[in-house]
Amino acid sequence: EGSDKVPAGLDWDLWLGPALPRPYKAGVYHTFKWRGWFDFGTGALGDMACHTVNMPFRALKLGYPDRIECEMASRPYEETFPLSSRVRFDFPAREDWPAMKFWWYDGNPRDRQAPIRPYSDITANLVGAQGNKLPAACCLIKGSEGEIYSPDDYGQNVFLMRKGEKSYTNINNHPACKDVPKVIPRSPGHVKEWFEMMKDPEKPAYSSFEIAAYLNEVILLGCLAQQIGEGRPIEWDGPNMKSKDNAEASRLVKRDYRPGWEPKI
Numbered sequence: 001e002g003s004d005k006v007p008a009g010l011d012w013d014l015w016l017g018p019a020l021p022r023p024y025k026a027g028v029y030h031t032f033k034w035r036g037w038f039d040f041g042t043g044a045l046g047d048m049a050c051h052t053v054n055m056p057f058r059a060l061k062l063g064y065p066d067r068i069e070c071e072m073a074s075r076p077y078e079e080t081f082p083l084s085s086r087v088r089f090d091f092p093a094r095e096d097w098p099a100m101k102f103w104w105y106d107g108n109p110r111d112r113q114a115p116i117r118p119y120s121d122i123t124a125n126l127v128g129a130q131g132n133k134l135p136a137a138c139c140l141i142k143g144s145e146g147e148i149y150s151p152d153d154y155g156q157n158v159f160l161m162r163k164g165e166k167s168y169t170n171i172n173n174h175p176a177c178k179d180v181p182k183v184i185p186r187s188p189g190h191v192k193e194w195f196e197m198m199k200d201p202e203k204p205a206y207s208s209f210e211i212a213a214y215l216n217e218v219i220l221l222g223c224l225a226q227q228i229g230e231g232r233p234i235e236w237d238g239p240n241m242k243s244k245d246n247a248e249a250s251r252l253v254k255r256d257y258r259p260g261w262e263p264k265i
Contacts, residue, residue, distance in 0.1 A: 018261035036080045042223045043081030044106040048153060049219045052139050053104075054207070055155035057215050060141070061097060064218060064238025065089040070225040071103075074113045083107060084115040087222040104222055109136075125161060129168055217241075224252050 003023030006012045012024050019039040027033075035041030056062065067090035073082040084107025093099045103122075107115020117134070120127075126140055126149055127133065139155065141148040146162035148171075159168035162176060171177045187193050187206045197205045218238075225234055228249055235244040243249040257263070 018255065018257040020258050038079055038081070038227065042220060043226065045087065045104055045222045045226065046220055049104055049222065050216050051153045052137065053219060054215060055139055055150055056102070056141055057218070060100070061094055062091050062102070062218065063094055065221065065236060066092045067233055067235055068221045068225045069233035070228065070230050072116050073226060073230045076229065081223070081226055083111055083113045085226055086116045087225055089222065224249055227252055
């Protein structure tokens with residue numbers, strides 16, 4: 001409520017962009033909190049999942065989900081994403097892969113609102129290997145023959161525990177991975193790769209727009225589910241970018257622009 005004096009050097013109207021006018025309030029948007037507002041950001045899921053989920057998205061050829069649901073969320077607010085949530089994506093069978101479920105969890109353990117935790121039967125081995133606690137961020141793929149675990153947001157380090165094994169082993173040292181050929185090109189680093197691509201347009205980036213845009217489109221469906229609310233599953237038609245059963249979800253795919261800020265396309 002209320003408003004504060006706009007700091008010198010900040011064009012508040014320009015900063016708002018296509019969002020509807022609102023008063024400036026110190027500490028509410030800058031410098032970090034803007035990403036939690038529907039009008040300006042995509043919450044923790046939209047911020048980090050494009051990194052954390054890149055590995056399973058590509059490895060499992062996930063594509064579009066046919067159903068998304070925010071299973072649980074902390075206290076809802078009209079204009080901001082929840083502090084903690086559990087979102088489920090249901091992916092149909094594709095190529096040689098069976099149908100599967102993917103869960104996203106977020107929440108800061110230091111917040112007053114305790115984060116919503118994963119199902120214990122899924123993370124039992126991981127929690128045990130981490131001294132009976134969950135890592136701050138990670139990606140876990142659990143299948144019938146074992147588990148693959150990456151302890152960071154970017155899939156830089158990956159560990160494997162096959163069925164019957166008692167601990168995770170770095171894939172560079174695991175016997176089962178020794179003879180697996182490396183068919184994916186290794187990036188020299190995103191900054192160097194970016195400049196190399198600018199100098200040679202024929203040289204594709206590892207995370208090209210065809211991949212990155214697709215991944216982000218899928219991830220943002222989780223943000224859409226968070227806005228729709230807890231316990232309201234959404235049937236999704238990916239190629240047509242709309243819900244099969246929820247007009248509100250379809251409407252949220254595109255934002256409302258204030259006059260003068262409509263895209264010129």
